Amino acid sequence: xxxxxxxxxxxxxxxxxxxxxxxxxxxxxxxxxxxxxxxxxxxxxxxxxxxxxxxxxxxxxxxxxxxxxxxxxxxxxxxxxxxxxxxxxxxxxxxxxxxxxxxxxxxxxxxxxxxxxxxxxxxxxxxxxxxxxxxxxxxxxxxxxxxxxxxxxxxxxxxxxx
Amino acid sequence: xxxxxxxxxxxxxxxxxxxxxxxxxxxxxxxxxxxxxxxxxxxxxxxxxxxxxxxxxxxxx
Amino acid sequence: xxxxxxxxxxxxxxxxxxxxxxxxxxxxxxxxxxxxxxxxxxxxxxxxxxxxxxxxxxxxxxxxxxxxxxxxxxxxxxxxxxxxxxxxxxxxxxxxxxxxxxxxxxxxxxxxxxxxxxxxxxxxxxxxxxxxxxxxxxxxxxxxxxxxxxxxxxxxxxxxxxxxxxxxxxxxxxxxxxxxxxxxxxxxxxxxxxxxxxxxxxxxxxxxxxxxxxxxxxxxxxxxxxxxxxxxxxxxxxxxxxxx
Numbered sequence: 289x290x291x292x293x294x295x296x297x298x299x300x301x302x303x304x305x306x307x308x309x310x311x312x313x314x315x316x317x318x319x320x321x322x323x324x325x326x327x328x329x330x331x332x333x334x335x336x337x338x339x340x341x342x343x344x345x346x347x348x349x350x351x352x353x354x355x356x357x358x359x360x361x362x363x364x365x366x367x368x369x370x371x372x373x374x375x376x377x378x379x380x381x382x383x384x385x386x387x388x389x390x391x392x393x394x395x396x397x398x399x400x401x402x403x404x405x406x407x408x409x410x411x412x413x414x415x416x417x418x419x420x421x422x423x424x425x426x427x428x429x430x431x432x433x434x435x436x437x438x439x440x441x442x443x444x445x446x447x448x449x450x
Numbered sequence: 451x452x453x454x455x456x457x458x459x460x461x462x463x464x465x466x467x468x469x470x471x472x473x474x475x476x477x478x479x480x481x482x483x484x485x486x487x488x489x490x491x492x493x494x495x496x497x498x499x500x501x502x503x504x505x506x507x508x509x510x511x
Numbered sequence: 512x513x514x515x516x517x518x519x520x521x522x523x524x525x526x527x528x529x530x531x532x533x534x535x536x537x538x539x540x541x542x543x544x545x546x547x548x549x550x551x552x553x554x555x556x557x558x559x560x561x562x563x564x565x566x567x568x569x570x571x572x573x574x575x576x577x578x579x580x581x582x583x584x585x586x587x588x589x590x591x592x593x594x595x596x597x598x599x600x601x602x603x604x605x606x607x608x609x610x611x612x613x614x615x616x617x618x619x620x621x622x623x624x625x626x627x628x629x630x631x632x633x634x635x636x637x638x639x640x641x642x643x644x645x646x647x648x649x650x651x652x653x654x655x656x657x658x659x660x661x662x663x664x665x666x667x668x669x670x671x672x673x674x675x676x677x678x679x680x681x682x683x684x685x686x687x688x689x690x691x692x693x694x695x696x697x698x699x700x701x702x703x704x705x706x707x708x709x710x711x712x713x714x715x716x717x718x719x720x721x722x723x724x725x726x727x728x729x730x731x732x733x734x735x736x737x738x739x740x741x742x743x744x745x746x747x748x749x750x751x752x753x754x755x
Contacts, residue, residue: 469567491740
C-alpha cells in the first residue's frame with residue numbers, strides 16, 4: 289500500500305508541476321499566440337510596426353468600394369471603437385460581408401492604410417436558417433430604432449454599437 | 451426538405467466537393483479502421499489456437 | 512452494486528465481455544449515424560451565412576469532440592495503470608490511441624475542407640488549429656513511444672507519462688477560442704449558455720456525436736481484444752481459446 293500511495297503522489301505532483309510549467313511558458317509566449325490585432329490595438333501602437341501582421345474586426349457597413357483600377361478593394365475594419373482602412377488586391381472569400389468578421393494579413397503603410405496581402409472571412413458561431421436570421425435582423429433593427437428615439441429624447445449625443 | 455433534385459443534393463449549393471470530400475474521407479477512414487481491427491483480431495485469434503501444441507518462442511507479429 | 516467490477520479488471524474475463532460489447536456498440540453507431548445523417552441532410556435547414564457548406568459540422572464537431580474526449584480517457588487509463596499497476600488499464604490506453612489519432616485527423620481534415628470555402632484558407636496557424644495539430648502529434652508520439660519499447664511494462668510507463676503531460680493540451684484546445692484571438696469561431700454549444708444553433712441543426716449534430724461515441728467505444732474494445740491476445744499469448748487461457 290505504501291509504495292502505491294507514494295507513486296500516486298509522485299504522478300500527481302509531476303502532472304501539477306508540468307501543468308504549471310506549461311501555463312507559465314504559455315503566458316510568456318502569449319503575445320506570439322495572438323492571431324490578429326484589433327483596430328484599437330493598432331491605434332495604441334500595440335501591433336508590430338514596420339512589418340507584416342494580421343488585423344481583425346468587423347467590416348464597417350457601407351465601407352466596401354472597388355477602386356477605379358478595378359482590382360483593388362477598399363474597406364474599413366472596425367472594432368466599434370477604432371477603425372483601420374484596408375486596401376486589398378484580389379478575390380475576397382465567399383463569406384466576406386459588410387458587418388461580418390474579417391482577418392487581413394498585411395502591413396500598415398505610412399499613409400495609414402493597411403495594405404493586405406491576404407483577406408480571410410471570420411464568421412461567427414451562430415447557425416440558423418435564413419428566415420430566422422431575417423427575423424433576428426428585423427428585431428435588432430427595431431431595437432436600434434427605439435434606442436435612437438430614446439437617445440434623441442434625452443438629447444444625448446453618444447450612440448454606441450451593440 | 452430543401453432538395454428539389456438529386457443533382458441539387460450532390461451539388462450542395464456549390465460546396466459539393468468540400469462537403470462530400472469531408473464525408474468520403476471520414477467514411478473511408480472508418481471503414482479502413484474497422485477492416486484492420488477485424489483482420490488483426492482474427493489473425494491473433496488463429497495464432498492463439500495454434501500455439502497450443504508447442505510453446506512458440508516469440509512469434510510476435 | 513450487484514456487479515463485481517474487479518472481476519472484469521482481469522484481461523481473461525474482460526476479453527469475452529469486450530467481444531460481446533463490440534457488435535452492440537457498432538450497431539448503436541450505425542443506427543445513430545443513420546438518424547443523424549438523415550437529420551443533417553434532410554431535416555436541418557440551409558444556414559443563413561454559410562449555405563450548405565456548414566453541413567460539414569455534422570462530422571467535424573463530433574470528430575473534434577472525440578479527439579479530445581478519447582485523449583482524456585486514454586490518459587486516465589494510462590495514469591491508472593501507472594499508479595495501480597493494473598495490466599488492463601494500460602492495455603485500454605494503448606487501444607484508445609489509434610482511434611483518437613484518427614478522430615484528430617478527421618477533425619483537421621474536415622476543418623480544412625470547411626475553412627477553404629468559408630474563411631478562404633485551408634489552414635491558419637491560429638491557437639485552435641495549432642493546438643489540435645499538437646494533439647495529433649501527442650497521439651502519434653504516444654503510439655511511437657509504446658512501439659519503440661519492447662518491454663510492455665516499461666512501454667506502458669513511458670507512454671503514461673507522455674499521455675499525462677499531454678493532458679494540459681486538451682483545455683488549451685477547448686478554451687483557445689476564448690483565450691486568444693483566433694480565426695476559428697467560438698463554441699456554438701457549451702455548458703454555460705444556450706446553444707447558438709437552430710434546433711434541427713443541433714439535434715443532428717448531437718446525434719452524430721453519440722454515433723461517434725458508440726463507434727469509438729466499439730473500436731477501442733475490439734482493439735483491446737487484440738492487445739490482450741498479443742500480450743497474454745503465453746498465458747494458458749489464451750492457448751485454450753476455441754478458434755473464433
